[in-house]
Structure formats: structure tokens, C-alpha cells
Amino acid sequence: MLLTARPRARRVKAALLTSAVSVCLIAAGVPSPAVPLGVGDRLFPYLGNPGYDVRSYDLAFTYSGTNREPLSAVTTIDARTTAPLKHVNLDFAHGTVRSVEVNGAPAAFTSAGEDLVLTPRAPLPGGSPLRITVRHTSDPVYAEGTDGGWVRTADGLAMANQADAAHLVFPCNDHPSDKALFTIRVTAPQGHTAVANGLPVGVHRGPKATTWTYRTQHPMATELAQVSIGRSTVLRRTGPHGLPVRDVVPTKDRKTLEPWLAKTPAQIAWMERKAGAYPFETYGLLIADTRTGYELETQTLSLFERELFTRSEYPQWYVESIMVHELAHQWFGNSVSPRTWSDLWLNEGHATWYEALYADEKSGKSLEARMKAAYATSDRWRTDGGPPAMPKEPKPGRKISIFRPVVYDGAALFLYALRQEIGRPAFDNLERSWVRVHRDGAAGTRDFQDLASRVAGRDLSGFFRAWLYGTKTPPMPGHPDWKPEPARKASQKTPHKTERE
Structure with missing residues (x-):
């Protein structure tokens, strides 16, 4: 995610979330007490759920033609239990749940905090297959008042699920440590086009509506899911090594945006020279006619605001560098996802x-x-x-406030210091090794430290501790003249980034 200095049109209203959950989820007799669970993330203690590992999601959305009505949806989750379970918790904070099945049989369900709690007919043994089917609604009108989820555009919808908003859209295990394959089906009336993560695997055209199906070839974190529905045009071109590149743009802006989109193949080639082969099956830009205040690295289809490319005051170098920021996330943050949200600096620092x-x-x-x-x-x-690897907790009602300058330029500053400390050849080797060793997985700060120490041939734990966990910035290797400004003179924000307000 890149937070940009363009005004944000809406105010965050996440404080409404808890009350809405209890109203919208239809309880079905789950024995009390049902409690919210989490995987122990320091910043988001109730995010994710223990006891199972998701292997794949199958999401089906039916769009009525207006972005002011709930979508009808079916979410099917294939997982495997990692412990015996009497109840199964899913993250799902808004929507009307119509029915739930667990392993083909109806299951009771209720809400607890931001969890949907399921009770199968019989306890589930550890190490057993688990299939969950939830029939529900997905409401873009409600979600737009929160920290993400559905984003309403001028002609439809897109998704912005970072950091913990996928469960505003569909039931899931909403933590980047549990990645899975995705199949996404979208049905929309004629005149609309739907695109999602991955590659198209089928289109069924009916007399009044069309269903598009997309499938990922690599596992994905829930926060990186993307669905675009609108009066759009899909532009196709070829990237390095025959990589299919497809961009999704408002049809009316096709000619205006084409010069920018034509730059993507060369940008991919540039990143490959730095970090190794592009890690996914496709790439492209989703340019949405909306105002969010940020750009977002949704996997294989990065989300951009239209005005980034149409406002004359943004110089070409600036726009291109933002395009590369979201592209770089495909390696750093998407292919290698953070083990916890405290590892966010690995995403944003590298991008x-x-x-x-x-x-x-x-x-x-x-x-x-x-x-x-x-x-x-x-x-x-x-x-x-807070320090880059120990960011302060999000502000109440503003979960996205973890995206502070310290995890952007503050973390990039650490990478510069590391390159100064171990030398450019070792640093370049480390970068390529990191995305190769942890491809399609999740990794954290300690993993990066251990790999850096192996590549450098010496223990770097003290260097990492000072730079990533210290309250004061250590001296910069090779630049003894660099000094921190007194606090009263320092600017909190970089010139081109801002927190969401």
C-alpha cells in the first residue's frame, strides 16, 4: 500500500462495526458462549483463527447492477484441521448469513465480536479435511464507512482489503500467515466487466448476465484479494518471458491511460534484474474512478486511483515510481507475505x-x-x-493507522544502512535469496535477519536489533556526518505520503 497526499473523501467509521455485526448475522442456535479468537497477532489480536489451515477459497458474487445494494455471495472454504475442534471460527464482520454447511451438513452459527462461530454436528478431529460453505450477503454500502473492504467506484466496485478488511467482504481466516489458492466467480448484468486475481478460466454469457471465473496459480493472503466490477475495458499486452499483462480501466479513459500502462513491461523487467523472476502468473493495473487516498498491491492486479494518472501536477517520475512501488510488492509482501503485521516494514520498506x-x-x-x-x-x-519492526498499535477506530512513515521511508532507511554495512554485492544477493527462499510463503523479521547473517557471513543480530527495535536511529555506516534533526524541527510525513485521516 502506498498512502498518497491526495485528499480522502470519507471518514473512517469503524467504531460502528461491532454493533452492525450482531444485527446482520442471523444466529442459529450455537451453544453459548461463542467467543472471538485470533492467532496472537500483536497489532490485531482477534485477527485470524487457530485450529485449521485454509487450502483454498471459492468465492461467488452476484452483482445486481448497482453498487448501492448488497451482493449475493457464496463462500466455500477447503481447509484441514490442525487440532480437534468443537467450534470453527471465521473472520466475518458484516453480512447476512443465510446458511452454513460444514462437511456437507448444516451447521449452527452465531456471531462473536468480528467472528462468525460455527458449530458442526459433531466435533472435528485434528488432521481431518474441512469444507465450509457459507451463503451470505456482501454489502458495499456498509463497508465503505470502514477501513476498507468494497470500494465503490463511479461505475461499480473494487476491493481494498488491507490490512484486515477482507472479512468485511467474505468469511475467511483473515491473516496473511494463512495463504491459500483462490477461485473467484462474478456474475454481473450485461454491459459490465468483472476481473479478479489470477487468470481467467471461463466466461459464461447468458441472455441478461455474464459470469466470469478467475483462478490464482499461487497462494494468496486474504488482504490481497481483488474483484473489479464496472463498465471497464481490459487491455492486454506481453511482459518479459511472455508474461500475460492485463490492465483494467474505465472504458472512457482507455486512450488517456494507455501511455502509462505501456510502461509496465519495462518496469517488470527492471524489477526482475533487481529481485529475480516475477513470481506470479500475470500482472496488471486496475485503475478505478474513485478516491481512496492510497494505491494498493492486490496480487497480480494492483489498485490505482484514476486521478494519479490524470492530474497534471504529478510529474512523470513520481507517477512511475508509485507504479514501481506497487509492482515491487508482488515480490515483497505478496509472494513473501508478513508472518505478523509487526513485520509490515518488510513489505513497505522494500517497496x-x-x-x-x-x-x-x-x-x-x-x-x-x-x-x-x-x-x-x-x-x-x-x-x-514506534521502531520499524515494533510499530505502535493502531489508533482506536483507525486500524489502517499502522501505515506510518516509519514503515515506509523509515524501513527503507534501514535497508540502505544494511547495504552500507554488508556491501552492495551481499545486499543484492540477500534480496534475491529472500524472495527465492520464501516464495509463496510467509516470513518475518527474524527470518530476514537470519538470512542476512548467512549471506554476510557474520552475526547481524545486534545491527538488526538497534535499527529495527531501537527508539533512536543508530549512526549510519559510511556517513558519520548524518545527524537526526531535533524533534521540534522534524516533519512527521514524507513529502509524498500521508496517513489516512
């Missing part, structure tokens, strides 16, 4: 690093100057947001 490196190499915007400016501000960022 910011390659954004800055691209601007340096392609447009002469000095990487060293940007890092020196970040160093001057780093102590203030740490005071306001």
Missing part, C-alpha cells in the same frame, strides 16, 4: 526502497539525498509510530 531506487536510476532523483532526509526525520518517526 519504498525499489520506488526510490527506480527514481534514482531512471530520473536522477538521488537515493542518497532521500535517505539522508529520511535519516534526519527518523527519530521523530520512531517517537510517533
Whole structure:
């Protein structure tokens, strides 16, 4: 995710969430007490659920033609239990649940906090197959007042599920540590086009509506799911090594946006020279006529606001560097997902690093100057947001407030320091090794530290501890003259990023 300095049209109203859940979920006689569970994430303690591992999701949405009505939906989850279970918790914070089946038999269900709690007819043994089918609604009108979920566009819908909003859209195990394959089916009236993560595997055209089916070839975190429904055009081109590249744009803007979209294949080739082969089956940009205040790295189909490409005050180098930021996430954050949300710096620090490196190499915007400016501000960022690998908890009612400057330029500053410390050849080897070793998985700060120490041939734990967990920014290797500014002079925000407000 890249938070950009364009105004945000809506205010966050997540405080409404808990009351809405109890109203919208139809209880079905689950024995009390049903309690919300979580996987122990420090920042989101009730996110995700223990006791099972999801292997795949099958999502089916039916769109009525207006983005002001709930979609009819069916979510099917194939999983495997990792412990004996009397109840199964799913993250699902809004929607009317019409029925639930567990392994083909009707199951009781109720709500608890932001969880949908299921009670199968009989307890489930550990190590057994688990199939859950939930028939429910998915409401874009409600979700737009929160920290994400459905995003209403001028002509339809898109998704923005980071950090923990996928469960506003569909029942799931909503934590990046439990990745799974996805099949997504969308039915919409004639005149609309639906696109989702992965590659198309089927289109069925009826007299009044069309159903599109997409499937991922690599596991994906729930927060990276994407569905676009609108009066759109799909533009296709070829990337490096024959990679299919497809972009989704408002039909009326096709000619205006084409010069920007044509840059993507060369940007992919640039990233491959830095980080290795592109890790997925396709890539492209979803350009939505909406205002969110951010761009988002949804897997294989990154979400961008239309105005990023149409406002004349944004210089070309700036727009291209943002495109590369979201592209870099396909390696760092998507293919290798964070083990916990405290590892967010691995996502945003790397994406910011390659954004800055691209601007340096392609447009002469000095990487060293940007890092020196970040160093001057780093102590203030740490005071306001915590150290890069130990960010402060999100503000009440503003879950997305974990996306602070310290995990963007503050974390990129650490990567610059690491390159200074171990040398450019070792650093470049580390970057490519990281995405190769952990491809299609989840990894955390300790994993990155251990790999860096192996690549460098020495223990870097002290260096990592000081830079990633310290309240003060350590001296910059090779730049003894760099000094942090006094707190009263430091600016909290980088010139091109802002927190959502």
C-alpha cells in the first residue's frame, strides 16, 4: 500500500462495526458462549483463527447492477484441521448469513465480536479435511464507512482489503500467515466487466448476465484479494518471458491511460534484474474512478486511483515510481507475505526502497539525498509510530493507522544502512535469496535477519536489533556526518505520503 497526499473523501467509521455485526448475522442456535479468537497477532489480536489451515477459497458474487445494494455471495472454504475442534471460527464482520454447511451438513452459527462461530454436528478431529460453505450477503454500502473492504467506484466496485478488511467482504481466516489458492466467480448484468486475481478460466454469457471465473496459480493472503466490477475495458499486452499483462480501466479513459500502462513491461523487467523472476502468473493495473487516498498491491492486479494518472501536477517520475512501488510488492509482501503485521516494514520498506531506487536510476532523483532526509526525520518517526519492526498499535477506530512513515521511508532507511554495512554485492544477493527462499510463503523479521547473517557471513543480530527495535536511529555506516534533526524541527510525513485521516 502506498498512502498518497491526495485528499480522502470519507471518514473512517469503524467504531460502528461491532454493533452492525450482531444485527446482520442471523444466529442459529450455537451453544453459548461463542467467543472471538485470533492467532496472537500483536497489532490485531482477534485477527485470524487457530485450529485449521485454509487450502483454498471459492468465492461467488452476484452483482445486481448497482453498487448501492448488497451482493449475493457464496463462500466455500477447503481447509484441514490442525487440532480437534468443537467450534470453527471465521473472520466475518458484516453480512447476512443465510446458511452454513460444514462437511456437507448444516451447521449452527452465531456471531462473536468480528467472528462468525460455527458449530458442526459433531466435533472435528485434528488432521481431518474441512469444507465450509457459507451463503451470505456482501454489502458495499456498509463497508465503505470502514477501513476498507468494497470500494465503490463511479461505475461499480473494487476491493481494498488491507490490512484486515477482507472479512468485511467474505468469511475467511483473515491473516496473511494463512495463504491459500483462490477461485473467484462474478456474475454481473450485461454491459459490465468483472476481473479478479489470477487468470481467467471461463466466461459464461447468458441472455441478461455474464459470469466470469478467475483462478490464482499461487497462494494468496486474504488482504490481497481483488474483484473489479464496472463498465471497464481490459487491455492486454506481453511482459518479459511472455508474461500475460492485463490492465483494467474505465472504458472512457482507455486512450488517456494507455501511455502509462505501456510502461509496465519495462518496469517488470527492471524489477526482475533487481529481485529475480516475477513470481506470479500475470500482472496488471486496475485503475478505478474513485478516491481512496492510497494505491494498493492486490496480487497480480494492483489498485490505482484514476486521478494519479490524470492530474497534471504529478510529474512523470513520481507517477512511475508509485507504479514501481506497487509492482515491487508482488515480490515483497505478496509472494513473501508478513508472518505478523509487526513485520509490515518488510513489505513497505522494500517497496519504498525499489520506488526510490527506480527514481534514482531512471530520473536522477538521488537515493542518497532521500535517505539522508529520511535519516534526519527518523527519530521523530520512531517517537510517533514506534521502531520499524515494533510499530505502535493502531489508533482506536483507525486500524489502517499502522501505515506510518516509519514503515515506509523509515524501513527503507534501514535497508540502505544494511547495504552500507554488508556491501552492495551481499545486499543484492540477500534480496534475491529472500524472495527465492520464501516464495509463496510467509516470513518475518527474524527470518530476514537470519538470512542476512548467512549471506554476510557474520552475526547481524545486534545491527538488526538497534535499527529495527531501537527508539533512536543508530549512526549510519559510511556517513558519520548524518545527524537526526531535533524533534521540534522534524516533519512527521514524507513529502509524498500521508496517513489516512
